[in-house]
Amino acid sequence: MTKNQQRTPGHSGRARGAVWKSGLMASSLGALLLGWALLGQADASPESAAAQLASSQPRTVVVQMALPDDENGTRQQLTGLPAQTHERAGAASETSAQSAQVQNVLPEKNPQVVLPALPQRPIFRQPVTRTRGS
Amino acid sequence: MLREHHFRAMNTDVGVWLWDGPSVGDQLLRDVEKMFREAENQLSRFRVDSDLSRLNQRAGRGEQNVSPLLLRVLVQALAAARRTEGIFDPTVLPQLRQAGYDRSFELLEDENSPACPAVDCRVAPCSTRGGWRNITIHQAGSTVSLPAGMALDLGGIGKGWTVDRASEMLTGWGPALVDAGGDMRASGLPGGEGWPVAVQDPFHPERDLLTLTLADCSAATSTVGRRTWLRNGQRFHHLIDPRTGQPSASDLHTVTVVAPCAAEAEVAAKTVLLLGSDPGAAWLLQQGHAGLLITRSGTSTVVGQLPIGKRGEQ
Numbered sequence: 270m271t272k273n274q275q276r277t278p279g280h281s282g283r284a285r286g287a288v289w290k291s292g293l294m295a296s297s298l299g300a301l302l303l304g305w306a307l308l309g310q311a312d313a314s315p316e317s318a319a320a321q322l323a324s325s326q327p328r329t330v331v332v333q334m335a336l337p338d339d340e341n342g343t344r345q346q347l348t349g350l351p352a353q354t355h356e357r358a359g360a361a362s363e364t365s366a367q368s369a370q371v372q373n374v375l376p377e378k379n380p381q382v383v384l385p386a387l388p389q390r391p392i393f394r395q396p397v398t399r400t401r402g403s
Numbered sequence: 404m405l406r407e408h409h410f411r412a413m414n415t416d417v418g419v420w421l422w423d424g425p426s427v428g429d430q431l432l433r434d435v436e437k438m439f440r441e442a443e444n445q446l447s448r449f450r451v452d453s454d455l456s457r458l459n460q461r462a463g464r465g466e467q468n469v470s471p472l473l474l475r476v477l478v479q480a481l482a483a484a485r486r487t488e489g490i491f492d493p494t495v496l497p498q499l500r501q502a503g504y505d506r507s508f509e510l511l512e513d514e515n516s517p518a519c520p521a522v523d524c525r526v527a528p529c530s531t532r533g534g535w536r537n538i539t540i541h542q543a544g545s546t547v548s549l550p551a552g553m554a555l556d557l558g559g560i561g562k563g564w565t566v567d568r569a570s571e572m573l574t575g576w577g578p579a580l581v582d583a584g585g586d587m588r589a590s591g592l593p594g595g596e597g598w599p600v601a602v603q604d605p606f607h608p609e610r611d612l613l614t615l616t617l618a619d620c621s622a623a624t625s626t627v628g629r630r631t632w633l634r635n636g637q638r639f640h641h642l643i644d645p646r647t648g649q650p651s652a653s654d655l656h657t658v659t660v661v662a663p664c665a666a667e668a669e670v671a672a673k674t675v676l677l678l679g680s681d682p683g684a685a686w687l688l689q690q691g692h693a694g695l696l697i698t699r700s701g702t703s704t705v706v707g708q709l710p711i712g713k714r715g716e717q
Binding site (some may be wrong): 334392393395396397398400401402403 | 415418420460562580581582585586587592593594596598599600601602603605611612615622623624625626628629630657659669
């Protein structure tokens with residue numbers, strides 16, 4: 270009996286272990302399915318994901334303009350452009366101020382770049398021709 | 404992109420600039436040169452076979468057929484003569500020859516060069532006395548009658564007219580500037596700006612007095628400081644005053660005029676120079692043009708709203 274009794278608990282322990290393992294596997298499978306479903310939902314709405322991504326990271330605006338060569342034969346460098354449109358906490362620099370201005374102008378869902386007025390440089394640095402009497 | 408083309412025509416340097424032109428721009432600029440050569444072939448008094456030379460040779464022989472191009476320039480010249488009350492006069496060629504301008508200027512600089520063999524050297528002794536009024540144009544038949552002894556010089560206005568036609572050719576292809584020896588016409592705004600044109604100091608040719616910014620307008624300059632020659636030790640210039648039949652003796656040395664078209668600017672600059680400072684300035688304002696008047700003593704006066712970009716650097 271004792272032996273049997275000793276067996277019985279061993280047998281019933283293995284059975285309880287199998288149940289526990291099954292439950293663990295089921296919960297793991299459930300968690301996997303839930304995660305899969307959440308990922309699928311995220312894939313279905315990329316804009317919101319991109320928006321979340323954008324809101325968490327600085328946005329960089331690249332502006333390309335054709336500019337005349339400067340006196341040294343090199344292209345004019347753009348300065349003072351809204352290179353980043355995020356505000357840095359506690360930073361009141363010129364760039365962040367311009368960024369804030371851009372953000373105020375632009376609707377969030379239709380990002381367009383409105384450039385602040387740049388100092389105009391003349392196309393012609395020298396007269397094209399000269400008067401000559403006739 | 405700025406395309407440019409330079410060539411020599413009408414005894415002067417011609418430059419054509421086309422801003423941001425299309426891929427056919429280079430061909431367009433060559434077409435402009437072709438048009439200049441065609442106009443020169445018909446309007447030059449130094450070419451014996453030009454339409455103008457043939458017409459001059461047949462003065463006094465009744466109606467003569469002329470090309471549509473010559474007819475158009477002649478009509479414009481006579482309109483200018485009326486507008487200036489004869490101060491601009493296309494019939495001063497005999498007086499010009501008498502003064503010694505009887506061959507193209509390149510040859511004139513060589514005192515030993517012969518006169519153009521086809522030139523009729525009959526010379527009107529003094530003023531033209533409004534002889535231009537005796538020219539008869541029969542536009543229906545494209546024929547013209549010149550009185551005997553008359554000869555036309557359409558050099559200045561012909562150049563301006565050709566500049567205007569060249570500018571019209573380029574219209575629609577982009578902002579353009581056409582410059583034929585100082586007669587120039589600007590159209591459009593390259594890069595949103597006007598065309599900068601320096602006004603040369605006539606007494607110090609290496610310096611500029613100021614810079615004009617031309618936008619959809621023209622400029623022309625008349626001067627007694629160029630196209631001059633020596634004859635019997637005396638210096639002559641080519642601007643004949645039809646009131647005297649002699650080279651101009653007004654107080655003005657150089658006049659630059661800004662006007663809507665090049666032919667008009669050319670006529671106005673010559674007229675102001677012949678009239679002199681005060682009457683010239685009054686006439687210029689009356690016409691609604693602007694200009695820079697420089698006297699023989701070197702005094703410069705801006706008349707009207709001259710589109711000055713910046714002053715010249717000393």
